Every structure is written in C-alpha cells, then in structure tokens.
Amino acid sequence: MIKNQTGYATMAVFGITLIVSAILLAYGIWVRWEAQTTKSFLEREIERQKLNDGIGQAIELLLVDDEMEVDWLGEAWAKHLETEDFAVQIIDEGSKLGINWIDERLWKNLLPTNHEKLESLFSELREEKRLISSIEEVNSRLDVDLNGNIFTVYSMFNVNIMGEFELESLWRSMGMDQLRARSAAAEIVRKRNEQRLNEIGELEKVNLLPRSIVERLEPWLVFTGPININTAPSEVLAAVLKHYDLDEKVGNLVRVRATRPIHNHSELAELLDSELVDDQGNLNELGRWFCFQSQIFRISGETSSRRIETIVKRTRDEARGIWEITVLSWIER
Known part of the structure; x- marks a missing residue:
C-alpha cells in the first residue's frame, strides 16, 4: 500500500514538473515572440515616420514660391528625394490628359483604333456608375498601352471643355440616375455655349444638379485648365491643338517654353497666333484648356517595407501671396 502511494506521489511530482516546464517553455516562447513583434512594430513605425517626413519634404517643395522650381520644365523640383531610409517622387x-474627361475627338487623335471598344467601355462604366480607376484598366480592356506620362486618372474636371457624354458619366458616377444626369449635362453645355462658367456658384444653379454633388466634387472642379502649358508633354499639346487646326504650332511652343515659362493667355495667344478670348473678352473654349501652374500632384514614397501614395492639390492664396496644399487622398500599403 505504501509502495503504491509512493509511486503515485512520484508520478504526480513528475507530472507537475512536466506541466511547469511546459508553462515555462511556452512563456519563454511567448516572451520572445512578443519581443520580436514589438521590435517589428517599432521598426515599421520608425519607417512610417521617416516616410511621412519624406512626404513632408516633397510638400515643402510644392510650397516654394518660385515658378522656375515647380511650374516649368526644370528638373530640380521633380527629382527623387532619396536617402538611405526612403525614396519619394513628385508627379505633376x-x-x-484626364482619362475620365477626354472626349471622342481627343481619343481619335490619340488612339487610331479601338474606338468601338472605347465607347463600349465607357457605356459599361456609366451603367456601373463609376469612373475609370486606373490606366491599367483601360489597357487591359482595350488591349492598348496608354502612356502614364500622357494620361492620368487624377486630373481635375473642367466643365467648360468636357463633352456632354463625359459630363453625364461624371454625374452618374456621383449617384445620379441616367435621366437627371443627361438633363444636367445638356443644360451645362447650353449654358456654357451662351457664356463660359467661371465659378462653383454658377454650377450650383444648374437644374437637376444637386448641390451636395457639386460640393463633393468641388476640390476636383476647375473652370480653366487643367493642362499646364509649361509642363505638358508635346503629345498632349498636339492632341488638344489638332482639334483647332493648330497642331503645327506645337514645335514653336515647345522651343519657347524650353527657354522660359509662359506666364499668361496673352503670351500663349501670341505663340499660337490665335484668339483665346471671345467677343465679350472672356476666354473662349481653346483658352479654357490651358493654365500656367499645375494644381494636382501625386506624391509617391516608399521604404523597404512600406509605401505611401498621396494626391495633393496646390492652390494660390492671392491675398496672402502664398501657396496652400490640400490633401485629397492618402493611401498606405
């Protein structure tokens, strides 16, 4: 009987020892895992902070009050901001050309084929009530190779130059039904044919166009531009000017801007040898295409394990004589 009790006690002690050992082993593994996790988290946070600092440096460049730095073809502002910790690039x-507002006349100048597929693609998107989200989407659907230096999905929308079809697509992407979107687009075209639109307030007065939609789109709306005559590739200039039988002026335009920035529509009219204002002294359709300072920039930054892409809008506060930056989107991966 005593022997049995001794055996049971020995087994109990042995079992307890195993349990304690297992607990200690598990605890040791947990401590090491926790330490590694904490270290990994801290490393990621440090990388994130360094990348944020890089994005901040890029934004500071866009706030420089010097047209030779930002709004001209000079490369000083556009180079990669690289350190051993991060790489950041600013894209103008x-x-x-904005894929979501290019109309049929421009597509024909830019794409010699695939027009039927293009029309079908835009019809599908309009039914889905959305805009094209990437250049890759167009390339895969149309079996083309659109150049990312010429096309963008981040362009601002100029309601003075967009076609009726493109305006309808824009309103439908904001949730409007087809009939209302089509009617609103038609009214905008009618109004601007009488007199070009100049401010948000005029757009808010368009029948059937809800103020809430205009307010949501306001950061992306413009009434002159959005093509920066000083930085646009020659292919972009040729595509636009060809519609006005002025594509032969592109060469001279490019030569002149290589030596100095073009400052205003008066200078541009001289270079194009064409009127850019109407009888009332307002910019005509051709004049409305171009601006002289870019507003939308994409800032792309990455480290070894993290990537940030942000879209910022640069606007001029003339009263205070300074540039201001608004962050429109911020995506971390």
Missing part, C-alpha cells in the same frame, strides 16, 4: 498630374 496637371501636365496630363
């Missing part, structure tokens, strides 16, 4: 989206 104001120099490109």
Whole structure:
C-alpha cells in the first residue's frame, strides 16, 4: 500500500514538473515572440515616420514660391528625394490628359483604333456608375498601352471643355440616375455655349444638379485648365491643338517654353497666333484648356517595407501671396 502511494506521489511530482516546464517553455516562447513583434512594430513605425517626413519634404517643395522650381520644365523640383531610409517622387498630374474627361475627338487623335471598344467601355462604366480607376484598366480592356506620362486618372474636371457624354458619366458616377444626369449635362453645355462658367456658384444653379454633388466634387472642379502649358508633354499639346487646326504650332511652343515659362493667355495667344478670348473678352473654349501652374500632384514614397501614395492639390492664396496644399487622398500599403 505504501509502495503504491509512493509511486503515485512520484508520478504526480513528475507530472507537475512536466506541466511547469511546459508553462515555462511556452512563456519563454511567448516572451520572445512578443519581443520580436514589438521590435517589428517599432521598426515599421520608425519607417512610417521617416516616410511621412519624406512626404513632408516633397510638400515643402510644392510650397516654394518660385515658378522656375515647380511650374516649368526644370528638373530640380521633380527629382527623387532619396536617402538611405526612403525614396519619394513628385508627379505633376496637371501636365496630363484626364482619362475620365477626354472626349471622342481627343481619343481619335490619340488612339487610331479601338474606338468601338472605347465607347463600349465607357457605356459599361456609366451603367456601373463609376469612373475609370486606373490606366491599367483601360489597357487591359482595350488591349492598348496608354502612356502614364500622357494620361492620368487624377486630373481635375473642367466643365467648360468636357463633352456632354463625359459630363453625364461624371454625374452618374456621383449617384445620379441616367435621366437627371443627361438633363444636367445638356443644360451645362447650353449654358456654357451662351457664356463660359467661371465659378462653383454658377454650377450650383444648374437644374437637376444637386448641390451636395457639386460640393463633393468641388476640390476636383476647375473652370480653366487643367493642362499646364509649361509642363505638358508635346503629345498632349498636339492632341488638344489638332482639334483647332493648330497642331503645327506645337514645335514653336515647345522651343519657347524650353527657354522660359509662359506666364499668361496673352503670351500663349501670341505663340499660337490665335484668339483665346471671345467677343465679350472672356476666354473662349481653346483658352479654357490651358493654365500656367499645375494644381494636382501625386506624391509617391516608399521604404523597404512600406509605401505611401498621396494626391495633393496646390492652390494660390492671392491675398496672402502664398501657396496652400490640400490633401485629397492618402493611401498606405
């Protein structure tokens, strides 16, 4: 009987020892895992902070009050901001054509084929009430190779130059039904044919166009531009000017801006040898295409394990004589 009790006690002690050992082992593993997790988290946070600092440096460049730095073809502002910790690049989206507002006449100048597929694609998107989200989407659907230096999905929308079809697509992407979107687009075209639109307040007065939609779109709306005449590739200039039988002026335009920035529509009219104002002294349709300072920039930054892409809008506060930056989107991966 005593022997049995001794055996049971020995087994109990042995079992307890195993349990304690297992607990200690598990605790040791947990401590090491926790330490590694904490270290990994801290490393990621440090990388994130360094990348945020890089994005901040890029934004500071866009606030420089010097047209030779930002709004001209000089490369000083556009180079990569690289350190051993991060790489950041600024992309001028104001120099490109917006895929979501290019109309049929421009597509024909830019794409010699695939027009039927293009029309079908836009019809599908309009039914889905959305805009094209990437250049890759167009390339895969149309089996083309659109150049990212010429096209963008981040362009601002100029209601003075967009076609009726494109205006309808824009309103439908904001949730309007087809009939209302089509009627609102038609009224905008009618109004601007009488006199070009100049401010948000005029757009808010358009029948059937809810003020809530205009307010949501306001950061992306413009009434002159969005093509920056000083930074747009020659292919972009040619595509636009060809519609006005002025594509032969592109070469001279490019030569002149290589030596100095073009400052205003008067200078541009001289270079194009064409009127850019109407009988009332307002900018005509051709004049409305171009601006001289980009507003939308994409800032792309990355470290070894993290990537940030942000879209910012740069606007001029003339009263205070300074540039201001508004962050329109911020995506971390």
